[in-house]
Structures are given as structure tokens and as C-alpha cells.
Amino acid sequence: MDAAAEVFRQRGYAATSVDNLVEATGVHRGSLYGAFGSKHGLFMRALDAVDTTRDPASRLDLALIGLLELAPGDPHVRERIAGVLEAHDITEEQLGRRLLTRAGLPRSGGPT
Amino acid sequence: MDAAAEVFRQRGYAATSVDNLVEATGVHRGSLYGAFGSKHGLFMRALDAVDTTRDPASRLDLALIGLLELAPGDPHVRERIAGVLEAHDITEEQLGRRLLTRAGLPRSGGPT
């Protein structure tokens, strides 16, 4: 599960194939669908996982991915992430900063 | 071109198919590849387009998508977006705020 979250976190949602998840988790295709129903279901469970993780970067990354790729058209994901943001007091600035760091651009148009 | 940027902006990069772009722009498949070489090349040109647009939301959306989906593994995109951010003095907080707004979550864990 943590392995799945890690793959989503690094590759993004759409860019992550089920093969990637199978390889990363060691769980085989059929079992994966038996347990989670779909790639989407697995992502939701990954959100649950990072909600309780102690690594804030993982949490922020998965929130970013969910917000950008899924949330606009998926109320279920939207609400789930809203809960995560609220539970951990994640601010807009934290999201923006993590987005830049993850992209390899730690600096923004900040003060001189 | 603006039409292409709009499609990327709404759907994201990976989730946008070349068919989507063909349909949105009215330009046919072959011509699209003749002019831009690849989906990636077209995205780069869309970045150029929003760099000079007057709509800040479009600019922010495309920057968000590029940063999250492409920039971590693509230095060319990364630098191009860095230029956009700097040219328009876009801050981390602006990025974070726009991310939430686009996702349909205007509020974060802000003050009471």
C-alpha cells in the first residue's frame, strides 16, 4: 500500500500504469482488482495511507496529484483531500512550495 | 493554439489525447505533428502562448500542470516554467491558491 502511494507520488495518477503498481507492490493484477476494484479505488486507499503517514512530503505530493489530476472532476476525491488538508492544517503556501520543490524549482518569484 | 492550451489546462497533460487536441483546434493529426513534432512540443508552445496571455488563471493552470506532470523529469519544461513564474512574479501562495480553486476547494486550513 505504501509502495503504491509511493508510485503514484512519483509518477502522477494518469502516468502510473497498473503494471507499475503490480511491479511496485508485488501484488498481482487479479488480486489488486479483487481488493480495490480499480486503479481509482487504489488511489483512494493511497490517500488514506498518506493521511496517517509521518512523512509530510508524501502527504503533500499525493494531495497535489489528487487535486490537480482528479479533484476537478471527481467530488469523492475532492472531499477526501479536503479532509486531509484540514486535518493537517495544510496551507496554500505549503502546497505551492512543495509543488516547486518536487518539480526541482525551490525558488519562486519571492522577495529580492 | 489558444484552444490547445485550453484543453491542456482543463484536462491535464497525460489525460489529454491527441484526438482531444485535433478536435479542439480543428487542425488535423498530420498537420499537428508537422507543426509541433509531438504532443510534448505542442505543450511547450502552449506554455509560450499563456506566457503572453492576459488571463492569469490560464497561465497559472498551465504552469501547475507543467510543474506537476512534466517538470520533475523534464528540465526543458522546468526551465521554461521557471521563466514564466519569474516574469509574472508568481508566488508559491498564488500557485497553491489556484490549485485549490481549480480543484473546487477555495478554502484551505487558513486562520479561523
Added chain:
DNA sequence: GTCATTCAAGAACGATCGATCAAGTACCCA
């Protein structure tokens, strides 16, 4: 011992992806 049930495992499915290419058409200059 025997049969039913469960679960892992991966082969196979249709759909769709990004990209290429052959064929058709219009045009321009000599």
C-alpha cells in the same frame, strides 16, 4: 479420501494511446 471453495497468477481482451505515412489536392513559377 474426496469434494467444494478460495485465492494467487498471468494470459488475453477491446479500446485507445502517440506517432507515421501514403494518397490526394491545390498551387506556383517557368
Added chain:
DNA sequence: TGGGTACTTGATCGATCGTTCTTGAATGAC
């Protein structure tokens, strides 16, 4: 007017997508 060039168009390519289904082995009850 004739010949060649450049562009448009959409059919087609192999690869890969998310998902389903068949297969085979293991387990437990009686």
C-alpha cells in the same frame, strides 16, 4: 500549360492502457 513542390487529410501502425477471466494449486470440512 505543364511539372514539381508543399500541404492537407485520415487511415493505419505497434505499443500500451485499464480491466476481466481462465487456470491451477492450496486449504478445510466431513
